[in-house]
Amino acid sequence: MDPRHAALARLFVLLFLIVNQTLITLGWSPLPFDEQEVEAGVNAVLLAAASVWAWWKNSPMTQEARKVQEELERRKRIKKGEW
Template sequence: MKNLSISTIARTGVLIFALLNQILTISGHNPLPWSDEQAYEGFTLLLTVGSSLWAWWKNNSFTAEAIEADKIMKELKAKKE
């Protein structure tokens, strides 16, 4: 369990959730207590907030100089470890 990454656990959780949702939908149950429009709005909100936070957090290098500086920084960090 130590070797599992957080992203692996997250993807597995989303897959299990999607499969359970599909099984319940096929069997005629509405597993989610909201309408399609509310689900769409909620998903859009999560996507917008998530992508905004990700873009804010990450170092987004656009110029060739910035990309080269990122490579040098990674090399220096690798040597330090």
């Protein structure tokens, strides 16, 4: 990720949380959700993140797939000059 994008994302989250805390301090509920809705939302986000991670991560399960992965890693080391 570009450092500028990461910095803007951090700034956005910080500003959002400052506004949110200010509204809470003034007695306004900025997020009109009950506990069950928040729990379901958090669960949905975690489920989506775990699904993407499991899909993205290369997980060689068979013996043949592990051998191919080892060969790939060996070739990468050779290319980097670590062999």
